[in-house]
Amino acid sequence: MTLAAPDQSLRDEVRAWLAQHWKGLPRPAQAAVGWTSTPELRAWLRQVAQARWAVPRWPQAWFGRGLSDGEARIVEREFAAVGAPGAGQDRANLWANTLLAHGTQALKEELILPLLCHEVGMCLLYSEPGAGSDLAGVRTRAERTGDHFVVNGSKVWTSGAATADYGMLIARTDWNAPKHKGISFFFLPMKQPGVEVRPLRQITDERHFNEVFLTDAIVPAENLLKGEGEGWGVLQTALAYERSVMGEGARGARSGAPESKTEEPLIALAREAGVLGDPLIRQDLAQAIAWRRLNALNTARAKAELAQGASSPVMSLGKLAMSRILHAEARLRTAILGAESLLEGPDHPRAEDANFLTLNAYFTSIGGGTDQIQRNIIGERVLGLPKEPEVDRDIPFRDVKSGKHTSKI
């Protein structure tokens, strides 16, 4: 690849810096997927941030260099080439980007660098028992008292809550405003008496998520992002970063159809269970494998189209496609096993798998926006179909119905 002269000198600069400083990290830190936060990793990330390689698209004032996207990609490529973590956080660090975009000077000074160095744990305090698909219907309240806000309510589906230092919280500060306009966005300190974290037992009998109960929890006014009542806009910024990270993950998936030398797991299972000759099973096998391959092909095509600068409708289809794949595969595993799927426990790993996958498929078809919400998004944002009329959009939130009643405050 040939680069323009300024790009060439940037690349040389990154290379030289990495050659001088990057010595690798001890084994446990270099896990196959992601990075666990060790002291060595944090020390490295601090070096990267202070050398202004963590967020080169950002302004000078905040550890950046004001580089263009194309220039920043050069930095990221050089880091990737030697396997060094820490670059590209101006795209991928949800917390730091949200804070930079909307935080107060004081909060930015306190947290930007620690966030870039993974020195603070974070979690998301968005969903509530009464506000799932309809996130703008949150009822957790934050009331201003002098230089802080007092928060009451409950949040759900929070991972990492037990170890987090801060939670990105949306709470209602104005009950007279319409639903989207009375929400504010905070960095809530998690380690305080008013915050209680309870693990949530999932249908799979696992505990990945928590409920978080907020009882007179305190958040300093300087931890409010943007202004009071402007939280919905901040949330959109945060969600966009979250989606772009998820999108990157999807785009990084296998390019094109897999050409694995090993047998498809579902074929292997059917063979082992002695039903590979069953014509009905064979039809379902072909279809299930096809859906997975089609999704990989769609992702590869979207990636290629995006690289050419065209927008691709295909990117938004991945999650919906994956729901169908996971449910279909689980159904097929069950069909392959027949009565064996009645069983569970360590002596019946095949049944255990089929049953776990059956239940865990809902993680994808409900989590991160249900399939139904996803279809609305595709219909409205990709196909341009009009939205449903919203009966609660322009009335004071205190008059919005929840269940059969209006809000009680």
Add this chain to the structure above:
Amino acid sequence: MASLSAEERVALTDAVTRLLADHGAEADVRRSMETERGYDPDLWRRLAEMGVVGLTIDEAWGGVGAGPMELEAVMEAAGAALLCSPLLASGVLAAELLRALGDQDAQARLLPGIAAGTSIATVALTGEAGTWTEDAVSVTAEGDRLSGSASYVLHGQNADVLLAIARTGDGLTVFEVEAKAAGVTVTALPTFDHTLRLARIAFERTPGRRLDGEAWPAARAAMDLALVALAGEQAGGARRCLETTVDYAKDRFQFGRAIGSFQAIKHMAADLLLECESAVSAARRAATRLAEGASDADAAVSLAAFACADAFVRTTADAIQMHGGIAFTWEHPAHLYLRRARADAQLFGTPDAHRERFLEALGA
């Protein structure tokens, strides 16, 4: 086979789209489908001049010398417009059979006319079973004389030259037969898809010219290219059908609002978008793998065959439901697409058969 550059491919596809907008609009399609031959000779001539008819035929024989990727791209445009033509029969199936057989004399004799569109060829491949499998061949040859019959022959009634696959003492062999030869009886079949032409062809001690080459592998190669073409047609047709349906859902008001604002309609549209885009991905992937001569081309073609067939049928069927009453009328084009989709899903094997072949290609 060579490939055009991506830019050339786009330019070619755009040119075909423009040609079909001018000469292959819905009214033209309806006019063509009611004629006996089922296509517009004038449009056919234009397609030939543009290089579409001889797209994958070697330049030495007057073709463009392009490959599956270009064919697939052009067929997306053709499918969107419901093009009525013997392209699949002549320029794709027959031409590819001749290429794969490798009989140079036959190529020199037949391909220039096929590429120019002045001669229409087709392949008599399957018997009444209509499975397009080896065991369904039901023409037999004694010496150079053919007997028996073939059915579901694409544009058999319009063909000048028939390439008939026949059983001989030495296995399957391809014979070149003049459509007007003695002992050939061509019976046009009434088709559910009025834009399609099929015929039953009976041979009675008909003289044929034996062609060199391995008949069944060549027939498979011809069907693979035809399946890629068909996949492109299905993907393009499905996409067009969804587009017009979504447009209608934005315009059609009931209960004081556009019907597309109802989730009952919106969710169907979202599901169809997934089907259509998956079909496009599958068709293009199959074309690429076939062009590269990849070892997994078999799997890619089979996958495209059933994914695109199912997507086209589902999209066109749901499109009628989403439109409501207006699409239950003859004058509305929705049924034309459904008819085409149902036809495309049977040619060269059913979706179920392709699923089976896909699984076999994966070693199961």
